[in-house]
Amino acid sequence: MTHISETELNAYVDGETFPERQAVIEAWLARNHADAAKVKGWRRQNQMLRASFGRILSEPLPPSLASAALNTSGALEPSGGSVAMLSARARAAPAPGPPAWDRRDRVALIAAGSFLAGAGVACLAGFLAGLH
Amino acid sequence: MRENRHPAGDFEGHIPALRRYARGLIGRDHADPVAVADDLVRQAVERERLADRSPWRGTPRLRLFASLTSLNRTRLRATPVTSPQPKSPDRSLGVQDALARTQIDDREALLLVVVEGFSYAQAALILGVSRLCVANRLARARQCLSGPQEAASAGQTPGRPAHPPYLRLVK
Numbered sequence: 318m319t320h321i322s323e324t325e326l327n328a329y330v331d332g333e334t335f336p337e338r339q340a341v342i343e344a345w346l347a348r349n350h351a352d353a354a355k356v357k358g359w360r361r362q363n364q365m366l367r368a369s370f371g372r373i374l375s376e377p378l379p380p381s382l383a384s385a386a387l388n389t390s391g392a393l394e395p396s397g398g399s400v401a402m403l404s405a406r407a408r409a410a411p412a413p414g415p416p417a418w419d420r421r422d423r424v425a426l427i428a429a430g431s432f433l434a435g436a437g438v439a440c441l442a443g444f445l446a447g448l449h
Numbered sequence: 450m451r452e453n454r455h456p457a458g459d460f461e462g463h464i465p466a467l468r469r470y471a472r473g474l475i476g477r478d479h480a481d482p483v484a485v486a487d488d489l490v491r492q493a494v495e496r497e498r499l500a501d502r503s504p505w506r507g508t509p510r511l512r513l514f515a516s517l518t519s520l521n522r523t524r525l526r527a528t529p530v531t532s533p534q535p536k537s538p539d540r541s542l543g544v545q546d547a548l549a550r551t552q553i554d555d556r557e558a559l560l561l562v563v564v565e566g567f568s569y570a571q572a573a574l575i576l577g578v579s580r581l582c583v584a585n586r587l588a589r590a591r592q593c594l595s596g597p598q599e600a601a602s603a604g605q606t607p608g609r610p611a612h613p614p615y616l617r618l619v620k
Binding site for chain 2: 323324327328331333355358359362363365366367369370371373374375376378379381382384
């Protein structure tokens with residue numbers, strides 16, 4: 318039987334092993350009590366870590382993380398207006414149209430495209446004139 | 450081309466888990482860990498709300514955890530941890546004390562996979578490393594955590610000495 322690496326034992330505990338390796342690892346653990354104890358210890362560690370940090374999820378959010386504060390604290394946000402006004406404005410317009418940036422880009426692209434097309438036609442005309 | 454900015458509502462649902470991750474990262478290395486953690490979460494949400502949302506940057510959840518990780522590293526570079534780790538008889542505090550002894554890279558991987566439930570592949574994306582690197586960091590974090598607890602639970606495996614904390618090279 319091949320040796321099971323520490324990394325693979327960790328992956329086994331985290332449910333990250335391929336299904337076909339599952340039985341091989343379990344057979345290894347049945348024979349190697351030191352590794353089996355290690356795996357058991359890691360599982361216990363996992364439970365303790367989850368239990369220890371789990372309660373944070375149900376804590377009430379501090380005011381600094383309330384959604385209104387996050388909506389209005391961005392540096393690029395327009396200044397002026399109360400928190401209530403800004404969040405009301407955000408709610409009233411949930412899906413604004415494309416920003417001015419997009420429109421400018423599109424105009425620039427069309428202008429560049431027409432210039433190139435024009436230049437191409439001019440070159441072709443010159444070439445044809447040269448042939449005659 | 451820049452996309453619309455995110456409304457904060459996109460990220461709101463992730464805030465409790467981000468707070469938990471931030472608290473785990475900070476541990477007890479600060480006089481007011483809760484305030485520092487919440488400030489990191491606020492910065493991460495603001496940063497992601499202002500960032501572009503190209504699909505290649507991953508889901509909002511992955512990006513938020515990545516931002517928080519990077520903001521915490523920046524914080525640690527600015528103010529290296531020097532405070533001693535207090536001891537506590539409470540079992541649930543014990544595991545957090547042990548966690549505080551891990552290297553920050555290893556702690557990030559452990560918290561993301563074990564506490565936040567990310568897969569190795571997702572944790573690798575968040576941390577910007579390979580999947581194998583995540584696995585190795587996890588193994589190191591677990592060895593570091595095993596130290597005192599292994600001694601405490603040595604009675605559970607009679608006849609076998611508790612293995613010392615050591616690093617084994619992985620092929």
